[in-house]
Amino acid sequence: MIMTDAPAPRLVPVNAIFADDIAEILVAITTADTIAEVAGKVAHHSEGKRVRARDAEKVVYHNDRILAPDQTVAEAGIAPFDHVRVDYAD
Amino acid sequence: MLRREEWQGIVRDVDWTPTYVDDDALYPEWMSGGGKVPREAWKRWEESYKVSYPEYVATQREKETSAYAVQAALKRSKAFETLDEGWKSSTKLHFGGVALVEAAAILAELKMARFGLSPAWRNMAVFGALDEMRHTQITLLFAHEFVSKDPQYDWAQKALHTDDWVSIALRNLFDSSMGGANAVDMAIELPLTIETGFTNLQFVGLSADALEAGDVNFSNMISSIQTDEARHSQQGGPTLEILAEHDPVRAQWTVDKYFWLSARAFSAITGTSMDYYTPVENRRQSYREFMEEWIIDQFMRTLKDYGLRRPWYWDEFMEGLDTWHHSLNLGLWFYRPTLWWKTAAGVDEASRAWLNEKYPNWETIYGDKWRVIAENINAGNIPATLPETLPWLCSMCHLPNCNPSYGRDGKWRVRNHSLRHDGMTYHFCTKACRQIWWEDRDQLNHTTFVERFLLGEIQPMDLSGALGHMGLTPDVMGDDAHNYAWAKSFAPAAPGQTVPAGGE
Numbered sequence: 001m002i003m004t005d006a007p008a009p010r011l012v013p014v015n016a017i018f019a020d021d022i023a024e025i026l027v028a029i030t031t032a033d034t035i036a037e038v039a040g041k042v043a044h045h046s047e048g049k050r051v052r053a054r055d056a057e058k059v060v061y062h063n064d065r066i067l068a069p070d071q072t073v074a075e076a077g078i079a080p081f082d083h084v085r086v087d088y089a090d
Numbered sequence: 091m092l093r094r095e096e097w098q099g100i101v102r103d104v105d106w107t108p109t110y111v112d113d114d115a116l117y118p119e120w121m122s123g124g125g126k127v128p129r130e131a132w133k134r135w136e137e138s139y140k141v142s143y144p145e146y147v148a149t150q151r152e153k154e155t156s157a158y159a160v161q162a163a164l165k166r167s168k169a170f171e172t173l174d175e176g177w178k179s180s181t182k183l184h185f186g187g188v189a190l191v192e193a194a195a196i197l198a199e200l201k202m203a204r205f206g207l208s209p210a211w212r213n214m215a216v217f218g219a220l221d222e223m224r225h226t227q228i229t230l231l232f233a234h235e236f237v238s239k240d241p242q243y244d245w246a247q248k249a250l251h252t253d254d255w256v257s258i259a260l261r262n263l264f265d266s267s268m269g270g271a272n273a274v275d276m277a278i279e280l281p282l283t284i285e286t287g288f289t290n291l292q293f294v295g296l297s298a299d300a301l302e303a304g305d306v307n308f309s310n311m312i313s314s315i316q317t318d319e320a321r322h323s324q325q326g327g328p329t330l331e332i333l334a335e336h337d338p339v340r341a342q343w344t345v346d347k348y349f350w351l352s353a354r355a356f357s358a359i360t361g362t363s364m365d366y367y368t369p370v371e372n373r374r375q376s377y378r379e380f381m382e383e384w385i386i387d388q389f390m391r392t393l394k395d396y397g398l399r400r401p402w403y404w405d406e407f408m409e410g411l412d413t414w415h416h417s418l419n420l421g422l423w424f425y426r427p428t429l430w431w432k433t434a435a436g437v438d439e440a441s442r443a444w445l446n447e448k449y450p451n452w453e454t455i456y457g458d459k460w461r462v463i464a465e466n467i468n469a470g471n472i473p474a475t476l477p478e479t480l481p482w483l484c485s486m487c488h489l490p491n492c493n494p495s496y497g498r499d500g501k502w503r504v505r506n507h508s509l510r511h512d513g514m515t516y517h518f519c520t521k522a523c524r525q526i527w528w529e530d531r532d533q534l535n536h537t538t539f540v541e542r543f544l545l546g547e548i549q550p551m552d553l554s555g556a557l558g559h560m561g562l563t564p565d566v567m568g569d570d571a572h573n574y575a576w577a578k579s580f581a582p583a584a585p586g587q588t589v590p591a592g593g594e
Contacts, residue, residue: 015482015506017504020455020504021459022417022459022494022504023490023492023504024491024504024506025479025482026479026481045477045478045479048466050424050459050463051462052458081517082515083508083517085506
């Protein structure tokens, strides 16, 4: 067995919206998810379903700032019930 | 024999002079709600249209006879079978959303009949209670006739007993305006704001659409109800007049708050019914046109008559007339398994032309979203048109946060409206819902469906658990009203066009 001091990832339910979709939705992410993974989890519910998919990079906004894609949710300080916006990079 | 005019003025003003208890015990503040208004001021309370009990009974008997005669005649016809499935959904939404609200309104009227601060008001409220009893009965009976043909009609009886998210939203509005309110606030919230204003939308506007759609039975039923609303809704005017004179701040807030919350609820119920569920060839007016003619003009006159100001949220409200019900319709359609009616997309070619004529921004905001959905349907990818998570529901009105606005960034986007309180983040559909929640947060006691989910009250914590919690079974779960036929009117995706990233 490999012992590690890293805490187990915790569930972080967030209020999220993708691009110009028509509704904010509940998305479950974890503290260990990278921001790139968060973008994918949010987009999963909208892209190609209500929002036309574009071949473009996605960016994640939290508290009016763009997060680095390789950061984790814990590092970015995203807390349960926070709002996260995912959009295509202009 | 005295003529009515000779005795009624005395009879309707008969009051008790208590000797064993004081007035505060008979009319406690928490039930009567007199507040800053001096007790004597309520003696001026006067309804504009007076009625005696014998007249009331005779008129109601006529209405009942007429409504049931039409129903009996139509029972022998095939009228029901010829109705459009989308239109039927308007009626299912009405039956489920309204029938037991009428029952709750009996208790609301009885509260005013007992705790109203003028004998004339209490008298009028007794008629109101009898009215609401009739409305409950007639609505349940008319729906019951169709239960054997379609089990979704059973939700006339069931909907408000469940924790379906739409039911919770309606309970949140009506528990607050009827169950929890004192008599004075209630007279302004219910008869003045909801019944003088918004029931016109559902009972007059939808009645006209019902006739156009060939549903004589439904039109007959709601027209019969509306004649009562027009009478007992008079309780609002005299109450507001007295309150506005002695406590204009409270009068303004109560009107503003319930106009807003009613507008939110009716955009979901009536907005979708008028602009999407009613077949396009049967629509008399758009929802926006109807709101402007029947609600806004009248509301502005009411404000002026009582010396009140235009609500602080007016610009946000007017902008919402072009988006709220369109977003809700798309959302309701996408979340159709969570409903007790079959949602009509209402976006076939003719409907889109009509929507674009009535709402110039419709194509910009909604056109391509429906196109993406249609492309998935046409590709046989129905799973991509069904939800895998919950929409975030507004902590105030309990409807989805789905109201796009045009921002300084030059984009139509749903903007986040949130606040933190006691270590918790709350999200709202609009700035006005957030403001109302903040001002009256101690009065609110319903948690939204999403909050219940996150608190672990819904198990298992997935969509099947959510549907179970809502009381939905496969035989009543909503689906597309027209078996997706409308999607054919959209061109298939162009070669090379990216369609279902979330699809196949």
